[in-house]
Every structure is written in structure tokens, then in C-alpha cells.
Amino acid sequence: MSYKITIIAGARPNFVKIAPIIHELEQVKSEGATINYRLVHTGQHYDKNMSGSFFNQLKIPQPHVNLNCYGGSHATQTASIMVEFEKELLSNPANLVLVVGDVTSTMACAIVAQKLHTKVAHIEAGIRSDDWSMPEEINRLITDSITNYFFTTSETANKNLINNGISKDYIFFVGNTMIDSLLKHRPHFFAPPIWNKLNLIADNYMVLTLHRPANVDEENRLKFTIDSILAHSNNIPIIFPVHPRTKKVLERLEISYPKLYCIDPLSYLEFNYLVENAKAVLTDSGGITEEASIQDIPCMTLRDNTERPETITLGTNVLVGMDPIKIKPHLARLFKGQWKRGQQIPKWDGKASKRIVDVFLELQKSEDL
Template sequence: MVKITLVAGARPNFMKIAPIIHSLQRHITKGAKLNFRLVHTGQHYDKKMSGDFFDQLNIPEPDANLGAGGGSQAEQTAAVMIAFEKELLANKPDLVIVVGDVTSTLACSITAKKLCIDVAHVEGGIRSGDLTMPEEINRMVTDSISDHFFTTSEIANQNLLNSGVAQERIHYVGNTMIDTLLANRSKFTKPEGELFDALEAKKYFVLTMHRPANVDQEGQLKAMIDAIIEGSQNMPIFFPVHPRTAKSLENLGITYSNLHMVDPLGYLEFNYLVENAFAVITDSGGITEEASVMNVPCLTLRDNTERAETIHLGTNELVGTNPQNLAPFMGKLMKGKWKSYQGIPLWDGKTAERIVGKILEIYG
């Protein structure tokens, strides 16, 4: 019997673990000698930021919730490590699977390795090269101690090889977030409310911003939103506001007739908006992947990206964090001269099956 502990911490993790859970369940039903526990660290504890995702993506209730939400990065890391150590001592697995690059990914991989438990990193090997991003540190540390790497691209494979990881520990499988996207695309749901009733497909923008470089300095945030408004030609902009951003927006008192600030949306509602949008403007990594596969133009408000394949083969372009950079990209977009999705290898909806197959091959 192969015992697996699967870790989810923050909102992006839930889309990445859902297909792995479903694949494990299918294999168990067919008699595979597998057993898994789902551990939610509680890093994201707002209902809209976590609970809805479990419901919509048909993820079972976690076997354990570590309740480690809130506090600074260091406080969260410490809280997750203390609680996860107790979890592992009480229910020792053969393998801990961590996904993505959030605080919980780092904390749980360290805790598992100190207890001499194997760690597999789903989405291993991606790099932005930007050490001002907490996520980059999380990726580097997790990858430095993991035993197996389930990768999304050839670029990630090469990053791992360059850092000295042996070829046999790198498993190129694709992207579980895209498994989730493709499995749920037919279920995307228009958000409820009068604001969304008049939606016209391909005649509005979706905007998301949460990174410190864009939202922590109010002057920068205002300048970026002003630039977006100026380039939008009065097209509606729907802006689901991350809790981090809401505080800054309150202080600034920003109001534009075509800027609609809304609460965070569930997975099915948010991706309905993205799929039907004229374009997406974001500083998120995961959204660039989803927008690319749905062939929706994507403008990324960052100076770098760990998902270079979305630029080479997808619909994504790096705008940067200087608001003055935005105008030429918006101009190109408005003229209908944006690139189309070229197809990214193995982003085909079968990644989780490849992951579970490889686990059975290694540990079965």
C-alpha cells in the first residue's frame, strides 16, 4: 500500500490538486494499492478564497485542516511547519505531494524531508529569476530538497537539469491546472447579479492585481489603473479585488464609470469571465496559463515570468510594472493584432493520470 499525503494551502493549489485527487480515486476504485490523505494547511481561509473551490471542483473535505492562516510570511511558515509535523507523525506517509509555490509548499516540503519522507513537487522547476518574489524563494527551496519533480514544460526540465537534478527524477507530465480547466470548461457559470446580466462576450476586460510591486504603493496602483482606464476605450473592466488590494483601493477612493470592482469569484464564475473576455490584464502566473489555453489575449503587469511558455506559445505578453509601458500593448490589442494560442505540449487534460501512473511505477 502506497500512502500519500497531498497538501493544499492557497487558492491556486486547489485547481492543481483536484485532478490528482480524482485520478487517485479512479485508480483506487480499480484496485490500485493506494491510500491518500488530503491536508489543507488553512493558508487561505476566506470562504471565497478556498471553500468554494472545494465545492466547485468536487474535492473531498480535507482529512485535516491545519488552520495556519494569517500573519506574516514567517509566522505562516512556522505555523504550517509545527502543525504539519504533528500531522505527519500521526499519519506517516510514503510520499508527500506539494504543488505550486506558496508558503505551504515550502513549509510542508521542509517538514517532510526533516522526517525523512519523500517529497514530490508538482510544477517543479519553474523560475522567474526574481528573488524579490516570495514565490521564487519557495520554488527554489522546495526544488532543492524534493525527490521527484512533475514538470509543466521543457523549460522547467532544463532549469532542474542546470541545477544538478538527475534526469530520472524529472517527470515531464504537463499542467494539472489545465486538467482542471478542461474538465470544468462546460460548467463555467455566469456570475450572479445585475452587474453581470448585461455582459456582452468579447466586449469587456478582466483585471486582477495582487502583487506587492503593483498594489502596495498607492501611487503606483493609481497610476496603473489610470493607464488601464485610458487604454480601455471605455470598455467595461471587471476587477475581482484580492483582499490585499482592497485596502489600498479604499484609501485611494478610485472611481471610474467603466471600472467594476467586485468580490473574489468562485472558480467557475471567474473562468466564465475570462473565457468570454476581450482580454485579461493580470499580475498572476496561473491566469496567464488559463487565458492562453482559452485563446484570450493576456497582458501581464510584471517584469518577469516563471511561465515563459505562455509567451512563446500562448497569448501572454510581459508589459512590466511601469504604467507607461501599457499604452503600446493596449493599442496593439485594440487594433486586433494580438497573437493566438499555438498549443503547449502535454497541456491536454491528462497530466494527473501521468502523475499517478508514475507514482505507481516508482512506489507500487
């Protein structure tokens, strides 16, 4: 009898994380395993770069269904996803619902699954920022409180779960599936149009990304942050793929610098080409800190906290904080050539997805799915 796994993805980073799991499931199926999956896109984030090329680049099939639950407030979107996913799961029952990361879809689909008595597995379980002002932190806490199987990226995440009363029997330290995707596709990175347009040179430009509400919704803070970066960037180009949320604020501010290049969001392979060749990355994204650390690119996180401490203790990441004044000394250290080198992060080796699917196979054998 085939076991059925419903895989949930709602935002672009989710697809990066589930792609290698899908590849591994396809591999074991080709070897005779009786596990099938159904890929559900909640539609939480619409991204034109995911409409075709994104799936081709990651070599994953188009979702079996798109619930089209985009837009609206957190409450409205959560409710919409729950209503539509309930219909989906009732029509296509599963033995296990697999959720990844910390977006609204992760939390909403975990709740629906448990209400329908379907077990839940959480990829990236146990990570914590301890900042309840972040919607993602609330999503993590709720999801982990109703998860059955916890797949973690670090020993810190393991400790967080154990401190919350989770039995070690249900915690599986497997590594980071986002790094699986990065290492698999790294040979295929290619330059975006901006590379040739500006005649960019490796190690002579920086990449900037900003999207968190605390950084971009307050116009004065966003302007001060960009001013501080440009004032201390040694006049090298700053490439800024602009999140739709940030674009609206930038248009109101009418920020203009000769060395600041605001461009549309890039495809997965193009963006990581820019990161791999950059002097440094400045970001408020958690996932980018992971990718930069593995590529040994200096990274500055423009936040007061991080749910990925291993990128700081072992990686190339530094927690700058949200006060733009603090940017100057970090950039000074960068240009003096004094940035730390990354170290090997345990189990961030490209094999996390195999470990995850191996657990699924063991659970299937014990009929515990």
C-alpha cells in the first residue's frame, strides 16, 4: 500500500527547501519505494519568477494544485489558506502533511492537518528568534506545538525543542535542505543582465536585500539605512533586487544614488550568482545568511536578532542590528580585509533531503506514518 505525503509550499523560499526532498522521493520511488507525494502551492506569495523558470531551474514539477490564497492581512490569509486546504486534504487524503519553514502557509496547513487527524512533519523545526513582533516567530511556535515529527537544521534547534518538552524520539537532526539546493545547483548559476550592463567585477560590488516590515515600512528608517550603506561603501556598486513590499516605499522616498542599482527580483540561479561573486551581502533575510555562509561571502544582517545563530558562530554572518549607525564599523572592517572566514556547519553538506526521506522510509516500515 502506498503512503501519501502532501507537501506544502507557500512562498519562494519554501520551494527551494522542498525541491531536493522531491528529488529524493522520486529517486526512492524509482528504486521501488511505495511513497507518493502531492505538491500543494497555497499561492501565499505571487512571484512572476516562479511562474515558469523558477520550477525549471530547481527541476521540480509544477504543483498539483494552487490554492490561490494570496493577499490580505495575516488573519485573512490564514483563514483563506485553512478553508482551501481543508477542501484539498478532504479530497486528497494523506498519511502525512509536510510543511517547511515559517510562513503563514506552514502554520495554517499544520492546523488543518491536525484537525483532520493527519500527522504533520515540520522541516526547519525548532529555530527561534525569540522576537514575537515577527509574524514568522508566531508561525514557528504554533507549528511546532502541533507537529509530530521535527526535522532540524542545528543542535540549537534540537535544544529549543527539547526545552519545550518535545521527546528526542521525534526530533531528527538532518541538516539544511536549502543548502542541498544551493550545492546541487551551484554549478549552474549564471549572470543576470545587470552583470553585463554595469560590467560588474567579482568582489567589487555588494548585494542588498530588505523586506521585513520593521526595516521597510518606516520611510525614515529605510532612507537612513540606505544612506548609511552608501556613505560607507567605498563607492562600489550596490545591487538591490527590490521586494514588491519595499518598492512601494522606495518610490515614495525617491531615493537616488549613482552607485545604487534597484532592480526587479531575480531568479534563483541569477541571484545566487550575484551573491557568490559579491564583496558582501547586506540583508534582513534569514535564508540568504545561510547561503552566503556556505559560499563564504561576508554577510551583515540588518536585524536585532536571528533564528539562525549558526550562521554567526560558524558562518560568515554578523548581526549588525537595526540602528543604521552601526553599519559603518562593519563596512570598515570589510574593506580592511578583516572579515571572518566561514567554517563547516554540521550536516549542511547537501545530504539533508536523503536523511529526511530515509526517516520517512523507516516510519513507513514501522507503520508510524
